[in-house]
Amino acid sequence: MSWARAVVRATCPESAGAVRLVLEVDGWSGHVAGQHVDLRLTAEDGYTAWRSYSIASAPQQPLVSLVVQGVDGGEVSPYLISDVQEGDVLELRGPIGGHFVWRAALGGPVQLIAGGSGVVPFLSMLEHHRLAGSDAEVRLLYALRNPQDVLGTGVLGQVGPRVQVTYAYSRSAPPGWQGPTGRLDAGVLAEHVCGPAAAPQTFVCGPTGFVEAVAGALVQLGHVPTSIKTERYGDAA
Amino acid sequence: MSTTTRGFSGRRRQRTDGRLPPGQYDVGDAFPVLSAGPTPRVDLGTWDLTVQGQVDHVARWTWEDFTALPHEDITVDLHCVTAWSKFDTRWRGVSLDTLLEGISPGGSFVSAFCDGGYTTNLPLADLTGGRAWAVDGYGGAPLEPVHGGPVRLLVPHLYLWKSAKWLRGIAVTEHDEPGFWERFGYHGYGDPWREQRYAGG
Known part of the structure; x- marks a missing residue:
């Protein structure tokens, strides 16, 4: 499973401490409700960090939505909540998991x-x-x-x-x-x-x-x- | 080759001593818990551990038998497929070499099986040579249920899902038979140094 380009099509607050990211993912094959993805960020110097996030959108929807809750002292979630803008390009791997699912x-x-x-x-x-x-x-x-x-x-x-x-x-x-x-x-x-x-x-x-x-x-x-x-x-x- | 993320610098930096596998981060003092169902409540009065399947004879230990087996102290690094690694964790347990002693296996793979129904598959060779243990102690105390107590498998050179919690035994198999997560797209072998997280790479 390889990393795919994920373009941020929208970002909106979901609550005071959480944001919804709407992503258009290259070659997205669809998912089953309950699955998650890995999201990767890469710094200028090549340093990377990735975390897993559950998918919030339904399989019937063409864009993939994630809801990210801020984690105190976190490395990835503060960036996703405060800094990501529409048009930014992230990397995504998935969908992952086949146990915690419902169809x-x-x-x-x-x-x-x-x-x-x-x-x-x-x-x-x-x-x-x-x-x-x-x-x-x-x-x-x-x-x-x-x-x-x-x-x-x-x-x-x-x-x-x-x-x-x-x-x-x-x-x-x-x-x-x-x-x-x-x-x-x-x-x-x-x-x-x-x-x-x-x-x-x-x-x-x-x-x-x-x-x-x-x-x-x-x-x-x-x-x-x-x-x-x-x-x-x-x-x- | 990864795409640079606008405005992301990252705050953690990787260990430089060569102990952090690719794509992992050091979780520090935390010890995250991941499991697919309720934590089993185990009655030590009826608990046993067996080596079975394709073997010349079945070996079985009650809780009393198991605690009387020679134990060793183990200090190892853990690598979870969800990206965290934890360093210098201290365990106490019985080497799989001890459990497999005197048994003639009729296959080259095993399926570890557990209370709660969890299974995971490994090559038998990965359980021998002082690289795998059935552990009942962590950090100087009995292993807590949430971390797999009373006994879990510990195979630290593979991703942590191979170190099955609530272990009840291993079955020797002729063929490599995918276990619980392996059937859901996780890698059959799971070497953190080759980043074998998911099936197909």
Whole structure:
């Protein structure tokens, strides 16, 4: 798999700390919702750095969108958030990964559980669901610190009737919020996700500590471990 | 040949002592975690480790047997396919040479298999000669579940996905049979020095 030219066709803020990059990739062969790509930057002196990012756009869309969340002390994300402009040329390799994926043909029910920027591959799945006219039942439980951290408001605001989105706020909730708050423990999960009886395909994506806790609680609740796919990033606590 | 990115200078610089493979960066004190499913909860009372498949006899160790095997301390560098490398990591475990002693293999490959269903394939030769271990200790403590405890495979000369977490055994195979990630487009062998990340280069 080799590096391809990726021209930045648009860049727009996705939240206060995240940006959406819309890329036109030479020879792009298409992807499956949930896959990721490697993005490479090269300095004048030949120094290179690359990181992996989940694809946010649907396979049906011709341009590839990535949503990049800033990482404190990061090397690549600050550049992508603050410096990249329309017309810039980056390099991209992918798509990569075949496990953490969903296609409309797989049907439902599907339970998606996101922590923070872990929602990005789910944006691709939900766009794919909408554009495919899928009737699969999909639920997204999206854990955020604060309401202003939300990513993908565009996609999440136009999901169809078969999709249910639930937010959970761990730090501050909107005024009058009646939904879940705090950490996603077994109690919150039992109330807000598809139970094991429905035999959902479950996807969990987020920081390592979040995924570890959620996947462990789902197993406790009776979900079959092999029905739970995880994607995690960052350190063990 | 890479295309220069306008305005990017980069802040990290690579190690100059020749220990960083191409395309990798030094992650420092961090120890990222990547796995495809929930961390298995392992009952040491029923746990065992086996060498099986194309062998003249199956070897099996209970947890008690395993902890009684001769252990060695290992200090090695780790290289993950997602670009981070971690230097001078300290492990404790049993050499695969010890586990394979006295077994006549009827094939040149192995499939490492794990709690949770993970598998990965390796040439048998890469597990011998003091280059691979079944480790149950990290940094002077029992290996934590999130990093593969109670026992994981450690094959530091290959990308880290080959160092299977939650190891339950190795099956000797006649042919090289792609494992979990290898079936999803990752390289069959995974040499970080030749940057064998993905199938086909």
